[in-house]
Amino acid sequence: MGTKIHADRVIWNVGQLLTMNPSQPGSEAGLPGQAGLGIVTRAALAFKGDRLVWIGKDRDLAGSVEGPAAEPQTLDAGGRVALPGLVDCHTHLVFAGSRPQEFAGRLAGSSYEEILAAGGGIHSTVAATRTASEEQLAALGRRRLRLFLEHGVTTLEAKSGYGLDTASELKILRVAKALKREQPVEIVSTFLGAHTVPREYSKDRDTYLDLLIGEMLPGGVGGVLRRVLRTGRLHARGGTAHPRARLEIGHGPQAARRTAQPLRID
Numbered sequence: 594m595g596t597k598i599h600a601d602r603v604i605w606n607v608g609q610l611l612t613m614n615p616s617q618p619g620s621e622a623g624l625p626g627q628a629g630l631g632i633v634t635r636a637a638l639a640f641k642g643d644r645l646v647w648i649g650k651d652r653d654l655a656g657s658v659e660g661p662a663a664e665p666q667t668l669d670a671g672g673r674v675a676l677p678g679l680v681d682c683h684t685h686l687v688f689a690g691s692r693p694q695e696f697a698g699r700l701a702g703s704s705y706e707e708i709l710a711a712g713g714g715i716h717s718t719v720a721a722t723r724t725a726s727e728e729q730l731a732a733l734g735r736r737r738l739r740l741f742l743e744h745g746v747t748t749l750e751a752k753s754g755y756g757l758d759t760a761s762e763l764k765i766l767r768v769a770k771a772l773k774r775e776q777p778v779e780i781v782s783t784f785l786g787a788h789t790v791p792r793e794y795s796k797d798r799d800t801y802l803d804l805l806i807g808e809m810l811p812g813g814v815g816g817v818l819r820r821v822l823r824t825g826r827l828h829a830r831g832g833t834a835h836p837r838a839r840l841e842i843g844h845g846p847q848a849a850r851r852t853a854q855p856l857r858i859d
């Protein structure tokens with residue numbers, strides 16, 4: 594036997610370890626379609642600091658790894674599955690209000706337009722988000738993050754877009770930034786001021802776009818976006834026929850990259 598790898602933390606009795614490496618030694622093909630997962634059954638993992646230093650079969654652990662022998666540095670996975678953290682690339686993490694009653698309404702035959710006319714739809718969430726304090730929004734976001742983590746999500750993209758005015762959009766982004774610091778899930782914020790046209794501008798979409806470009810976005814960014822809007826194509830899908838109109842900016846990948854780059858808010 595060669596020299597053992599030194600580890601300070603071990604997880605053993607892993608029922609299935611998804612290595613995502615199809616040529617991982619000891620991995621099995623698994624069910625059809627699972628070949629790429631590189632599944633090692635009855636597996637173990639060993640860490641040094643925050644780095645993974647060894648993975649393999651449970652039965653090879655003692656012969657390959659020199660490390661802790663007792664709790665809490667050794668964790669019995671109880672036959673569970675271990676897999677890389679999931680990345681959720683589209684979430685709305687920070688908002689107030691809830692709309693499950695609309696689901697019941699729609700099942701009962703109401704159209705989205707009727708629900709919207711009755712004060713429901715996205716405008717109800719926007720109204721609740723605008724009046725909520727940062728503490729209330731943070732508490733709601735925190736609860737959602739715990740659920741994400743319980744389901745294996747370790748990185749998520751969080752869109753704003755339920756404020757739709759400068760102060761409320763900034764409030765959402767501040768809360769997302771604070772949440773990022775206080776818990777383990779990695780949060781990547783996206784400004785989505787063009788989520789929809791807010792109710793007060795429903796008959797004056799251009800003014801809202803001016804506000805978006807001229808006020809909400811930092812000067813240089815707004816200028817770039819304005820150029821893209823002028824030279825590219827801007828269209829509102831569905832428009833008046835569909836109240837959930839989504840503003841879309843149609844342009845080439847280069848312009849998109851140029852526009853998106855400075856919009857990242859960390």
Ligand SMILES: [Zn+2]
Nearest residue numbers: 683684685752
């Ligand atoms: Zn969405």
